Amino acid sequence: xxxxxxxxxxxxxxxxxxxxxxxxxxxxxxxxxxxxxxxxxxxxxxxxxxxxxxxxxxxxxxxxxxxxxxxxxxxxxxxxxxxxxxxxxxxxxxxxxxxxxxxxxxxxxxxxxxxxxxxxxxxxxxxxxxxxxxxxxxxxxxxxxxxxxxxxxxxxxxxxxxxxxxxxxxxxxxxxxxxxxxxxxxxxxxxxxxxxxxxxxxxxxxxxxxxxxxxxxxxxxxxxxxxxxxxxxxxxxxxxxxxxxxxxxxxxxxxxxxxxxxxxxxxxxxxxxxxxxxxxxxxxxxxxxxxxxxxxxxxxxxxxxxxxxxxxxxxxxxxxxxxxxxxxxxxxxxxxxxxxxxxxxxxxxxxxxxxxxxxxxxxxxxxxxxxxxxxxxxxxxxxxxxxxxxxxxxxxxxxxxxxxxxxxxxxxxxxxxxxxxxxxxxxxxxxxxxxxxxxxxxxxxxxxxxxxxxxxxxxxxxxxxxxxxxxxxxxxxxxxxxxxxxxxxxxxxxxxxxxxxxxxxxxxxxxxxx
Amino acid sequence: xxxxxxxxxxxxxxxxxxxxxxxxxxxxxxxxxxxxxxxxxxxxxxxxxxxxxxxxxxxxxxxxxxxxxxxxxxxxxxxxxxxxxxxxxxxxxxxxxxxxxxxxxxxxxxxxxxxxxxxxxxxxxxxxxxxxxxxxxxxxxxxxxxxxxxxxxxxxxxxxxxxxxxxxxxxxxxxxxxxxxxxxxxxxxxxxxxxxxxxxxxxxxxxxxxxxxxxxxxxxxxxxxxxxxxxxxxxxxxxxxxxxxxxxxxxxxxxxxxxxxxxxxxxxxxxxxxxxxxxxxxxxxxxxxxxxxxxxxxxxxxxxxxxxxxxxxxxxxxxxxxxxxxxxxxxxxxxxxxxxxxxxxxxxxxxxxxxxx
Numbered sequence: 001x002x003x004x005x006x007x008x009x010x011x012x013x014x015x016x017x018x019x020x021x022x023x024x025x026x027x028x029x030x031x032x033x034x035x036x037x038x039x040x041x042x043x044x045x046x047x048x049x050x051x052x053x054x055x056x057x058x059x060x061x062x063x064x065x066x067x068x069x070x071x072x073x074x075x076x077x078x079x080x081x082x083x084x085x086x087x088x089x090x091x092x093x094x095x096x097x098x099x100x101x102x103x104x105x106x107x108x109x110x111x112x113x114x115x116x117x118x119x120x121x122x123x124x125x126x127x128x129x130x131x132x133x134x135x136x137x138x139x140x141x142x143x144x145x146x147x148x149x150x151x152x153x154x155x156x157x158x159x160x161x162x163x164x165x166x167x168x169x170x171x172x173x174x175x176x177x178x179x180x181x182x183x184x185x186x187x188x189x190x191x192x193x194x195x196x197x198x199x200x201x202x203x204x205x206x207x208x209x210x211x212x213x214x215x216x217x218x219x220x221x222x223x224x225x226x227x228x229x230x231x232x233x234x235x236x237x238x239x240x241x242x243x244x245x246x247x248x249x250x251x252x253x254x255x256x257x258x259x260x261x262x263x264x265x266x267x268x269x270x271x272x273x274x275x276x277x278x279x280x281x282x283x284x285x286x287x288x289x290x291x292x293x294x295x296x297x298x299x300x301x302x303x304x305x306x307x308x309x310x311x312x313x314x315x316x317x318x319x320x321x322x323x324x325x326x327x328x329x330x331x332x333x334x335x336x337x338x339x340x341x342x343x344x345x346x347x348x349x350x351x352x353x354x355x356x357x358x359x360x361x362x363x364x365x366x367x368x369x370x371x372x373x374x375x376x377x378x379x380x381x382x383x384x385x386x387x388x389x390x391x392x393x394x395x396x397x398x399x400x401x402x403x404x405x406x407x408x409x410x411x412x413x414x415x416x417x418x419x420x421x422x423x424x425x426x427x428x429x430x431x432x433x434x435x436x437x438x439x440x441x442x443x444x445x446x447x448x449x450x451x452x453x454x455x456x457x458x459x460x461x462x463x464x465x466x467x468x469x470x471x472x473x474x475x476x477x478x479x480x481x482x483x484x485x486x487x488x489x490x491x492x493x494x495x496x497x498x499x500x501x502x503x504x505x506x507x508x509x510x511x512x513x514x
Numbered sequence: 515x516x517x518x519x520x521x522x523x524x525x526x527x528x529x530x531x532x533x534x535x536x537x538x539x540x541x542x543x544x545x546x547x548x549x550x551x552x553x554x555x556x557x558x559x560x561x562x563x564x565x566x567x568x569x570x571x572x573x574x575x576x577x578x579x580x581x582x583x584x585x586x587x588x589x590x591x592x593x594x595x596x597x598x599x600x601x602x603x604x605x606x607x608x609x610x611x612x613x614x615x616x617x618x619x620x621x622x623x624x625x626x627x628x629x630x631x632x633x634x635x636x637x638x639x640x641x642x643x644x645x646x647x648x649x650x651x652x653x654x655x656x657x658x659x660x661x662x663x664x665x666x667x668x669x670x671x672x673x674x675x676x677x678x679x680x681x682x683x684x685x686x687x688x689x690x691x692x693x694x695x696x697x698x699x700x701x702x703x704x705x706x707x708x709x710x711x712x713x714x715x716x717x718x719x720x721x722x723x724x725x726x727x728x729x730x731x732x733x734x735x736x737x738x739x740x741x742x743x744x745x746x747x748x749x750x751x752x753x754x755x756x757x758x759x760x761x762x763x764x765x766x767x768x769x770x771x772x773x774x775x776x777x778x779x780x781x782x783x784x785x786x787x788x789x790x791x792x793x794x795x796x797x798x799x800x801x802x803x804x805x806x807x808x809x810x811x812x813x814x815x816x817x818x819x820x821x822x823x824x825x826x827x828x829x830x831x832x833x834x835x836x837x838x839x840x841x842x843x844x845x846x847x848x849x850x851x852x853x854x855x856x857x858x859x860x861x862x863x864x865x866x867x868x869x870x871x
Binding site for chain 2: 086088089090091092093097098117119120123125126153154187188189190283290309394395396397451501
């Protein structure tokens, strides 16, 4: 039998599920712990206790916000040498140029700018300064820097400069971890370089964290390989993921949307994920979240990561309700202190959960404690919540027709069964652990974003597709199961010879281990 | 002449991106350059055209090339300055000031980059009052000023002087060829202008206008007011449509990004459809199939929530946008101006009708 374990490590809860074939065989929710791994071990132990089959699962997928939080909270970050290859171009805008100063000071150990790089058509800009690179590698070694990020001009089109730099670093300082920008990003030098720099400063943390995850797994008696989920709803083997921690940024919302698609068996729908503090609304296309196309900031650093296009509302189970002077809902929330502070749990704060209990939407805590809430207040608060959800849903819709809405998350009881502009509201079993389910079903992807010249549109796409498939297989996909999930082409103004920027993304099932 | 504060450059970047009417390229990288320069103590001076003597010479500068290449080969003040000093060498005369070719997009900040390196003031003005895709779409061309010489500099010590050109079209063809050869990105100094020509033929005050628009957006954001209303107020604009992009088609022909975007109405515009045609910049907009707004009126597409401008390259499915129109500079509305930059100049068989009375 095909068995997979999905784990979602959130800010409040660590959820784990066991998937047997396409059935959720067991699900657990435990509090997240400060050291993260204790929470995972507890969740796994509980899962194994409920479903002993978990011990023989073939794969374990973990989704975590650990690395995002490290950047946002400026903790556990390593010092990094930045190597930019592209002089004489770009001299005035060195690496770290648009970082928040506090973060740059924490991370920046050395900045090296060298001649090299390429043109948009793959011609060299100027020859690569390999002597300069060797001298820099020695300086990096002598300074005891352990992580290097390398970014070359137009490396997504021609990676030879970055590869050569990596080879020289390997010779001069073999213990240093090297992040090459073309493995991480698209066209856009600063944003791609930023992604490489973030990756480089997280790489030690990623190594220790993924190894601790693996350790937790083995301690629970599970021998399956470990995968980490990425922000596009796919996974990487932990050994690979530990060298690309930035790919896990924002994997939480992606997992919950993917889980929603799986649990509801819908590929085209809107998803609403109601948590304790916020509600995220997103849109599924072909079973994957629609991606945001714009620049995404992580801890104040501009990047071009693949992130789901989400609308976040300040509405969740712990959201405060203020009856006077006029009724207001949120955006403040009691968050994880819901079970102490909400009225139904013996506290003295009126929350959205209390309103829901009073209205009979859900049975939680002590219902008698909200019996005295005026019916008019309850009605008005519910009407307001409905209006917030309806407006949010409408904003995320891409056409005027009615669309199905899948409700997931611990606070999904707040989503009314009928909404304007929604054909049906889908409530599914295990909706509260949709994110762990999303992790369990994750596939492997490959992506190419490249400029093609003097090719027909079909030829360019075919070529990009083959390259994307090769990347997916290298990341652990079974070639026979690969599907194209996204094709985008953009003709380029001002470039000669019919230039076409083509982006193709493919996904496939995880290949069975040999 | 007055000093320009660092915050004003920030405002300029926001305002100029709006005046770019979808084109002109994002000012972000040019803004980063200015932040670096100001951090080193540079302070640029903004000069009124009236302060120029009639025989002073002004350098009109712009970056030329593909915006996408500009995202890899990052713009550099030294190259921009090189185009200007090359022109001085060619002419055997010094410039009194620099000015932007187009106030829309990243080229609004290029003269400040050159000015910082060369210690020259920047003229408050440009020759488009917005952004346009072609060389003859300037107030100087409308006034039949000479289009040569032009200098073009590349970061690798390649440089070209186009000494003469038979027409604006020829100037565009020759300089474009050189630009493509050096990697589709280059700094250019256009035909030098005298103080008299600037005073009579440039679009004056557009730098101050762009700064004002940007400042209004920033103030609205700080006080949680609607930034789009703030733009309409400060720039005497008209709200045209508001909705969600539901289709977008692009193609490149003759080196331009052409295409159409279709927007489905939201809020007060529910049930209506708006379609927008662009050639690098937005050219014509139709409401339910009827022409509603057209060039040279400025057609700006803004993010409905943030008020940030959205470029024709970054438009995408599902974005929530508001279309506004801003008044065009009067020179563009003359019969000759309409000939150069009206709807027929973009291939639309429409008689120009402004949305402004």
